Amino acid sequence: MYPRTLTQTLLTVSAAFPVLMVTGPRQVGKTTLLEMCARDTPRNYVTLDDLDARALAQSDPALFLQTWQTPVIIDEIQYAPQLFSAIKMQVDRDKSNGQFWLTGSQKFHLMRGITETLAGRVAIVDLLGLSQAELQGRADTSKPFVPTPEWIAYARQQAQPQSLSDVFGRIWLGSYPRLNAQGAQARDIFYRSYIQTYIQRDVQDVLKISDQTAFNRFLTAVAARTGQLLNYASLARAVDIDNKTAKAWLSVLETSGLVYLLQPYHSNLTKRLVKAPKLYFLDTGLAAYLTRWPDAPSLEAGAMSGAMLETWAVSEIIKSYWHNGQEAPLYFYRDTDQQEVDLLVDSAIALYPVEIKKTASPSHNAKRHFTILDKLGKPVGPGAVLCFVERDMPLSRDVTALPLGYL
The missing domain is CATH 3.40.50.300 (P-loop containing nucleotide triphosphate hydrolases)
Incomplete structure (x- = not known):
């Protein structure tokens, strides 16, 4: 346990x-x-x-x-x-x-x-699956993520080093307790049974879906879009269903706790925000299974590696709040000029911008979009770039590169 x-x-x-x-x-x-x-x-x-x-x-x-x-x-x-x-x-x-x-x-x-x-x-x-802190025996010391100097200093003391292969091994395996106890050899059987026994049954109870093959294609199409803006029309076309059906099916996945819709940050001072939410699978192992990645190295080297890393980091941050009994005040920013910030932590006093990068040498350009937040009419606090640096390091006076192991 x-x-x-x-x-x-x-x-x-x-x-x-x-x-x-x-x-x-x-x-x-x-x-x-x-x-x-x-x-x-x-x-x-x-x-x-x-x-x-x-x-x-x-x-x-x-x-x-x-x-x-x-x-x-x-x-x-x-x-x-x-x-x-x-x-x-x-x-x-x-x-x-x-x-x-x-x-x-x-x-x-x-x-x-x-x-x-x-x-x-x-x-x-x-409650979601096991967090990185729980897997590492840090359950009692996990705090909600916010990239303030105080949080960073605390995380530095608690964290354990995590290499690229460590993180992608965890992404590929997923966060279900039983699967982590059984090990990678049980992964495919676990997820196949999970889909057949739980997801299909729960959805059948609610929506009375007659075409299970179409729903399985829908699950795969949703998993392939993790970390992307949600486009119902594109999702419906991929599965050959109508938009209304796609919305109903996705609603069930959301309320079942399998997917999370990250909402865009709204402000009365800006009218150029993209209103579609971003879609995230809350368990990367299930998403990797549905999108047919056979092992962690192929996932890390594949076309979805960046999206899967972002999905994993966002889910870890959500867990840091939910597993402490708190709402997760998380948003993203994107405008019609394609300027985007992966994640905004909205505290009572400030917005904290976060970028998630698959790199061990983040450049100063990694934070280039943070300045666009100044027009939102709310104070902007210290920012962070979550990546594979070995320890936290400043990129500027207000932005710090943080190891993913700090989560």
Whole structure:
């Protein structure tokens, strides 16, 4: 079992709310994490993947809650939204915190029931696959990424050196805990089963897709576009479906936690922003499997290496926020003159620009677009170029080259 950064946040949140909900893709370790958190205070456990338990939860929620009494972990609760009203009644009678720990893999089933029924009673946190910090045993010291001098000094003390082959090996393998425990020899079998067992089943539950072959082509087309601006028309043409279908299918992937849409930064002072979001797969191993890269060296040398590196870095930064129980205040900038900044971290006081480069010798040109942010009407803080330098080094008074190992 890998220690997870989210552990302390879960315990803190559970002490303040009667209901805790952990969402995220299947197989990222939600149940394992809750079981690890429950070691000192044992809890009942039930999963609604069990058809008998699911049938009882759907037909008689009150009896279900008498059968599995609090404190309790209820796994895959999206299969029985009928439970939300019964849980509300119970926590309204008993005001104590930490009664229910819930997990769910399908936000499209969960969020409506939660917001309508358990508003004010539930804390919702997101879990993704293993972060680099968690894989390296730095789970307890991981902090949300922001390229300030204070964060850089802290990261310098904690980080472990990461070579080009180390990073691309991690990109190719992916971040699922079970796969990292089994090793690279299990990769193809794991991802093939993952697509057949989880993705297709979850999508089938929601969209009732009859043409699984077309959906598999769609998955591959989305993976091939990771790190790019989202173009629904191009995506639909590649799979021979209409735009409406492409939007519906991508929406399911997004709400399942498989893809992330990074939004452009908007400002009233500029009207030239490109409004399409950028598309990122949240697990690079799954994206690499779908796009048929047979091993890490071929991926590193291939045409998608830059996009995959950017995808991995963005997902690591997202994890640094989500696994600390925080929203990820991340955007990108691109205007009609094709001037682009890969990532903007929007804090309360400033915008922090970030470029992601596959180089060990970043030039001063790597930060050339940072100056365009001055017209956005918000203070611009220190910038960063994430790359393969061995240690942090200044590129200018306001921009630092940072090793990817700092993430």
